[in-house]
Amino acid sequence: MTQHVRLLRERGHEAWLWLPDPADRTDWIADDVPMVFGATTPIGADDLLVVPETPTVHGRDPAPGGRKVIFNQNHFYTFAAGAPGDDFPGWAPAPAMWVVSTESRDVLAAVLPGLPVSVVPNPVDGELFAPVTTEQVRVSWFPRKRPREASLLKRLLAGDSRLAGVDLVELIHTPRAEVAATLAASAIFVALGHTESFGLPVAEALASGSLVVGYDGGGGHELFEAPGAWRVPDQRPLLLRDQVVDLVQNIEALSAVRAANRLWVLDRYTFARTGAALEEAVAAARVRPGSDAVAVHPAAWLDTLGPHFTAYA
Missing domain, CATH: 3.40.50.2000 (Glycogen Phosphorylase B;)
Known part of the structure; x- marks a missing residue:
């Protein structure tokens, strides 16, 4: 999400990363990523609220009436907060979904056919991740x-x-x-x-x-x-x-x-490819309905995930 904010800013959009508390800002979030803080925040009729797939709780709309996107970075966590209803996630208006791979797109298009899905692929930072010569294997x-x-x-x-x-x-x-x-x-x-x-x-x-x-x-x-x-x-x-x-x-x-x-x-997996896909996804989401709303940060529902959320094999 921090990368999305930066890429959108570079392309002339207004975008912010939303955290509940300034103390939640970590040292890996760059200083040039603009942020807003608070348990709630107002959003306008022209705004687009992007929230993570966890915790998405059926029937708990983070911004009733507002235009929303679920940024699903892992389709296996889609229903991590409990069994979904027939109209998952039960929000009004219904959100669009963004995913990071074609596999996620295909899975979610099959399991949630009523929600539009856009692929916004992950970029790889080739400057940060680059080889060095070393003698030892x-x-x-x-x-x-x-x-x-x-x-x-x-x-x-x-x-x-x-x-x-x-x-x-x-x-x-x-x-x-x-x-x-x-x-x-x-x-x-x-x-x-x-x-x-x-x-x-x-x-x-x-x-x-x-x-x-x-x-x-x-x-x-x-x-x-x-x-x-x-x-x-x-x-x-x-x-x-x-x-x-x-x-x-x-x-x-x-x-x-x-x-x-x-x-x-x-x-x-270039930043240019991610930025172009992100721009298309934003444009597609903006044609969906939305109105003024007060958004609740999804951290409010973290306790729904339970102690076994990250229990791996």
């Missing part, structure tokens, strides 16, 4: 979405004599700049995606010149069309290990493939 991964399997994988990789001298890095609660620096020096990225709509870490690893091996998480299957990405059957840590070993043993011969990964992803 590094393998990195995020364990967050598969903590139990990741604990097995870590032991498997660390205990394999064929990987002696390889730098094994788990990315846990890591700031974005540090993630970029780690990926920049990673020859191989192990994708442990789970219930993904796209899988941005995989795209950023490709931009960093990493070879990718692992799980596409469902919605990330399009990223595994990259020249240096190997899909492994789900929940097969031994196959993951063996693929990593094979890549490490052939890493010098795969240097051109690593470079091709970066070119492949940066050719497809």
Whole structure:
């Protein structure tokens, strides 16, 4: 959403990021992203309110009468706040939906045929995520979405004599700049995606010149069309290990493939493409009905998600 605000501003639109409290502003939100704060905010008849897919609660309209869009960044979380009714989400007027991948579009068009869906693809920051030359071979991964399997994988990789001298890095609660620096020096990225709509870490690893091996998480299957990405059957840590070993043993011969990964992803997931798609999505949403309203920030319904919302395998 911060990227959307910046892209819309660059294209001459008025746009703000809305947070309930100034204390919610994090250090990764750039200073040039304009913001408004408060539990509620007025919106005009010409305005467009964009809210996340979670928590979207059936029948709890964040801005009755207002023009709304649900920015659905993960179709698996669409009904995370409970069972939907027949006219989900039961808002008036009904919202449009924006998604980040063709997989999300196809799923939501099938499950919610009454709501128009636009694809606003994720961009990849090729300046932040870029390779650096290093002598040591590094393998990195995020364990967050598969903590139990990741604990097995870590032991498997660390205990394999064929990987002696390889730098094994788990990315846990890591700031974005540090993630970029780690990926920049990673020859191989192990994708442990789970219930993904796209899988941005995989795209950023490709931009960093990493070879990718692992799980596409469902919605990330399009990223595994990259020249240096190997899909492994789900929940097969031994196959993951063996693929990593094979890549490490052939890493010098795969240097051109690593470079091709970066070119492949940066050719497809550009800020220009995202900006153009966003402009089209905004134009399509603006023709839908809307009136003056007072909007309630969706953080008001976070408690509907329950303690198991982010319980992964």
